[in-house]
Amino acid sequence: MSDxxxxxxxxxxxxxxxxxNDSIYVKNLADDLDLRIKQTQNSNYKLNQAQSLILTxxxxxxxxxxxxxxxxxxxxxxxNDDVFRKNVKELEEIKDLNKRLEDKNSLLEKEIEKLxxxxxxxxxxxxxxxxxxxxxxxxxxxxxxxxAEVKSEKEVLEKxxxxxxxxxxxxxxxxxxLNDK
Numbered sequence: 263m264s265d266x267x268x269x270x271x272x273x274x275x276x277x278x279x280x281x282x283n284d285s286i287y288v289k290n291l292a293d294d295l296d297l298r299i300k301q302t303q304n305s306n307y308k309l310n311q312a313q314s315l316i317l318t319x320x321x322x323x324x325x326x327x328x329x330x331x332x333x334x335x336x337x338x339x340x341x342n343d344d345v346f347r348k349n350v351k352e353l354e355e356i357k358d359l360n361k362r363l364e365d366k367n368s369l370l371e372k373e374i375e376k377l378x379x380x381x382x383x384x385x386x387x388x389x390x391x392x393x394x395x396x397x398x399x400x401x402x403x404x405x406x407x408x409x410a411e412v413k414s415e416k417e418v419l420e421k422x423x424x425x426x427x428x429x430x431x432x433x434x435x436x437x438x439x440l441n442d443k
Contacts, residue, residue: 265280265281265282266280266281266283266285267280267282268280268281268285268288268328270288270289270292270293271292272292272295272296272299273294273296273299273300273314273315277292279292295318295322296321296340298318298321299314299315299318302314302317302318302321311340341383
């Protein structure tokens, strides 16, 4: 690229600006600077040309520094906004995870409730079986006692039968002896 030479007039002084920038852009910059110098001179008639130029340059540097400061503030806000958005995203992810965990917890609580009901039913059934077993054990004990009683009666009756048979034999002998006589 070749450098362009542009003639501009600033504060009634002619300059040639050499550079790669478009001539319209350079002329607009020069016109803006010329206007600012004239505004500075019009606001204070006691300033000479050098003082007007210095004060205008100071004003331009002030505007530049304020613009840089504002740009930095905007960047800071943008950075804070990015951090905020990241935090919001993390918060939404945490909320989503919390919701999923609450749903899972709810399902687990329902499952625990079902298992507790089943356990309660099993305990009731177990209690019922235990009661039946105790009743059957009591009946068994009663039957064992009755069996012992029946065995005892049997022994008594067997002794009575034995004694009765002995008596019959003795009586039969007596009858035979009486018949023989």
